[in-house]
Amino acid sequence: MKYKLSLRQKIVITFFILFSIVILVSILGFLNYNRLNTTIHILEKKESLLNNILESRRYEKNFFITKDISNLKIAIEFLNKGKIQINELLKEENSDFLKKELVLIENYEKEIKNFITKYNSSLSLENINMTSIQEKGRLATIELEKAINEKRSEIKKIIQSSRIFLLISISSFVLLAIITFLFLVKNVNKPLKNIEKAIQKIVSGDYESIPKIKTGDEFENLAENINNLLKEMRLRNRQLLQKEKMAALGTLTSGVAHEINNPLNNISTSLQIILEELEGGDIKLHQELLEEALRQVDRAKDIVKSLLEFSRESSFNPKEVNFKTLIQKTLKLIQGEIPTHLQIEIKVPENLIVKLDSRRIQQVLLNLILNAIQAIDNNPGKIIIGAETVNNDQDLRFYIEDTGPGIPKENLSKIFDPFFTTKDVGAGSGLGLAVSQGIIEQHGGKIEVESELNKGTKFTITIPKAIIV
Ligand SMILES: Nc1ncnc2c1ncn2[C@@H]1O[C@H](COP(=O)(O)OP(=O)(O)O)[C@@H](O)[C@H]1O
Numbered sequence: 229m230k231y232k233l234s235l236r237q238k239i240v241i242t243f244f245i246l247f248s249i250v251i252l253v254s255i256l257g258f259l260n261y262n263r264l265n266t267t268i269h270i271l272e273k274k275e276s277l278l279n280n281i282l283e284s285r286r287y288e289k290n291f292f293i294t295k296d297i298s299n300l301k302i303a304i305e306f307l308n309k310g311k312i313q314i315n316e317l318l319k320e321e322n323s324d325f326l327k328k329e330l331v332l333i334e335n336y337e338k339e340i341k342n343f344i345t346k347y348n349s350s351l352s353l354e355n356i357n358m359t360s361i362q363e364k365g366r367l368a369t370i371e372l373e374k375a376i377n378e379k380r381s382e383i384k385k386i387i388q389s390s391r392i393f394l395l396i397s398i399s400s401f402v403l404l405a406i407i408t409f410l411f412l413v414k415n416v417n418k419p420l421k422n423i424e425k426a427i428q429k430i431v432s433g434d435y436e437s438i439p440k441i442k443t444g445d446e447f448e449n450l451a452e453n454i455n456n457l458l459k460e461m462r463l464r465n466r467q468l469l470q471k472e473k474m475a476a477l478g479t480l481t482s483g484v485a486h487e488i489n490n491p492l493n494n495i496s497t498s499l500q501i502i503l504e505e506l507e508g509g510d511i512k513l514h515q516e517l518l519e520e521a522l523r524q525v526d527r528a529k530d531i532v533k534s535l536l537e538f539s540r541e542s543s544f545n546p547k548e549v550n551f552k553t554l555i556q557k558t559l560k561l562i563q564g565e566i567p568t569h570l571q572i573e574i575k576v577p578e579n580l581i582v583k584l585d586s587r588r589i590q591q592v593l594l595n596l597i598l599n600a601i602q603a604i605d606n607n608p609g610k611i612i613i614g615a616e617t618v619n620n621d622q623d624l625r626f627y628i629e630d631t632g633p634g635i636p637k638e639n640l641s642k643i644f645d646p647f648f649t650t651k652d653v654g655a656g657s658g659l660g661l662a663v664s665q666g667i668i669e670q671h672g673g674k675i676e677v678e679s680e681l682n683k684g685t686k687f688t689i690t691i692p693k694a695i696i697v
């Protein structure tokens with residue numbers, strides 16, 4: 229597991245990559261901008277240099293029109309300005325071209341100066357070569373113009389490449405954003421959704437382990453911890469279940485003792501009669517008495533067997549059972565608890581076959597019936613146990629209704645809480661309804677209560693998809 233990255237590491241790495249790309253793009257953008265800036269700067273300087281040379285040429289031409297020598301002096305002034313500019317430019321861009329340009333300007337200047345000396349001595353244009361001066365001027369401008377045009381196209385190229393660069397960086401940003409989004413969905417959202425689903429299952433009472441998450445990060449740990457918690461909860465739940473069973477058994481003991489005492493008494497009486505009339509007695513009567521004793525032994529065995537069955541701890545195990553038989557078996561367990569003035573009515577179809585964990589549902593029935601008996605107490609009353617199919621004969625609904633005193637409104641929200649009881653210490657554990665609710669939720673069902681003071685209480689249980697057709 230060690231080679232896998234934690235969520236924090238994954239996020240840090242993603243951010244680092246994003247950050248590096250932003251820095252890289254910024255640096256490249258900045259370099260491009262700088263290059264553009266210096267190119268424009270040099271272009272401007274060269275243009276101003278060209279202007280100065282063009283000015284000096286204009287004055288040179290003016291001289292030939294006006295014959296005023298001061299024009300040539302101004303031309304030299306412009307050339308001097310140009311020389312200063314070239315020297316400045318040379319500091320920034322030490323190129324052969326600039327050196328050559330400087331020589332050309334100097335040549336042009338020298339030619340003008342020569343011309344001035346010659347003109348001053350003769351004061352006429354005869355014998356003076358005028359084409360040479362024009363040629364030198366032309367040479368000084370032509371190369372410069374060429375260089376300026378080159379710079380212009382260079383600027384165009386830089387702008388074009390910046391455009392492409394911008395396009396590439398925007399699309400790679402979009403791509404990265406999509407990748408980051410997908411990464412978050414896969415590495416954060418999906419595991420979170422899985423855990424949410426798992427927790428919802430837990431909330432609905434399903435304590436089975438949640439599926440393992442194999443992301444190698446904090447989520448894997450979280451899922452593992454949730455599973456440990458669930459294991460602990462399953463254990464506690466089992467203990468609680470067992471505790472409640474024992475509590476219910478405690479309540480049953482006196483009744484069961486009475487139940488077993490009856491057959492024992494009958495057996496004892498039968499055996500006494502046989503013993504007394506052993507000699508010369510009526511064989512037929514003896515046979516009948518022994519058969520009766522055997523029947524009573526079977527009855528006691530039956531009771532002990534169901535008691536053992538009930539108290540045994542077992543895993544969740546849904547099986548097909550006849551629901552009416554299940555109710556009758558349960559009532560047999562608590563026969564001794566039912567007072568004579570209490571009437572029990574069963575409204576369950578004969579052939580209602582259901583699939584559920586019969587032992588656990590038996591525990592629910594037992595809890596609810598015992599609660600009803602205890603609520604009615606020693607007063608005359610009636611308990612109705614009913615069952616029907618609902619939802620297109622798919623779901624089982626059964627109810628236990630009593631004519632007891634009802635449950636006060638303020639208690640209705642508490643009765644399913646573990647250890648909530650209104651009974652005397654030792655009489656009630658407060659676990660019956662909590663455990664029953666747990667068992668029903670294990671079956672994916674729900675338990676509801678309606679109660680009216682001085683009228684009675686009705687617990688209704690619905691178990692989905694329990695009906696076997
Ligand atoms: N049929 C009922 N009629 C009136 N009150 C009831 C009935 N069933 C349950 N209760 C109330 O709910 C409480 C909790 O029931 P339960 O969880 O079975 O614990 P216990 O029976 O040990 O008190 C009872 O103490 C009682 O106050």
Ligand SMILES: [Mg+2]
Pocket residue numbers: 595598599656658659660661
């Ligand atoms: Mg109870």
